Amino acid sequence: MSEKKPIRKAVFPVAGLGTRFLPATKAIPKELLPIVDRPLIQYAVDEAREAGIEQIIFVTGRGKTAIVEHFDVAYELESTMAERGKSLEVLEPTRATPGDIITVRQQVPLGLGHAIWCARAIVGDEPFAIMLPDELMIGAPGRGCMAQMVEAYNEVGGNLISVLEVPWDEVSSYGVIDPGSSEGALTVVKGLVEKPPRDKAPSNKIISGRYILQPEVMRTLENQEKGAGGEIQLTDAMARMIGNQPFHAVTFDGRRFDCGSKTGFVEATLALALERPDMGAEVRAMAERLLRA
Structure with missing residues (x-):
């Protein structure tokens, strides 16, 4: 087998309008x-950096410049904090090294597949990661979802997607895999099925927002017709690659929060707050008071 190219780049599709969170996202x-x-x-x-990703590619839309500014150096803020003797450590993860963050614009919302295709010139001929920020994946320290996927990629190469097992009653809300043989956390992917009825679902392993794909997917996306919802679907492009290249699913060892929904967002906030040593006890007491009311 030829030497695997390392996973150095990650694409973050962040052009969505966030309509489910209006008016907060206006x-x-x-x-x-x-x-x-x-x-x-x-x-x-942070999950991408933990996995050794060197270059962050934001696929943005109108009104999303604040995302890039978040990772810029805030001179006035840092100067004021320093003058007041406040530690700047809390801002360290928000500072990007020059050249580490690149943005491209998705002018028209034509689907996730189209958003990924917009980054084709930056991805080039390298395998790359895709990370959907709405899916908040929490693993053990040093063992985030993308770190687990990169470890699996170094073992088997090809294309990989992260999956999680859900109750069978929930499979109709997600894309699921048609599984082949399994070994540990790795499962061969024979096919992908979008939102199947429970009685027709080939498994209860759902696709959970993290991918490592070979650059050939860009050529597939370029020539792909629109799919469900009149959009260019990433799932359709991946399905075309199955059988032509190795394709595996990695069962994530950790927790997932669907922060694309309001209830999932609140759940994530509460769960992570409860684990914080600086506030967990107070949050737990507050939650117990509210539940008794």
Whole structure:
């Protein structure tokens, strides 16, 4: 087998309008809404860096410049904090090294597949990661979802998607895999099925917002017709690659929060707040008071 190229780049599709969170997202990108005190996008970027990703590619739309500014150096803020003797450590994860963040614009919302295709010139001929910030994936320290996927990629190469097992009653809300043989956390993917009825679902392993794909997917997306919803679907492009290249699913060892929904967003905020040593006890007491009311 030829030597595998390392996973150095990750594409973050962040051009969505965030309509489910209006009016909060009228002027603020949904990716900057905070889970406790860190914006949602920060969790995903930190996960990418933990996995050794060197270059972050934001596919943005109108009104999303604040996402890039979040990772810029805030001179006035840092100067004021320094003058007042406040530590700047809390801002360290928000500072990007020059050249580490690149943005491209998706002018027309034509679907996730189209958003990924917009980054084709930056991806070039390298395998790359895709990370959907709405999916908040929490693993053990040093063992985030993308780190687990990169470890699996170094073992088997090809294309990989992260999956999680859900109750069978929930499979009709997600894309699921048609599984082949399994070994540990790795499962061969024979096919992908979008939102199947429970009685026709080939498995209860859902696709959960993290991908490592070979650059050939860009050529597939370029020539692909519109699919469900009149949009260019990433799932359709991946399905065409199955059988032509190795394709595996990695069962994520950790927790997933669907922060694209309001209830999932609240759940994530509460769960992470309860784990914080600086506030967990107070939050637990507050929640117990509210439940007794």
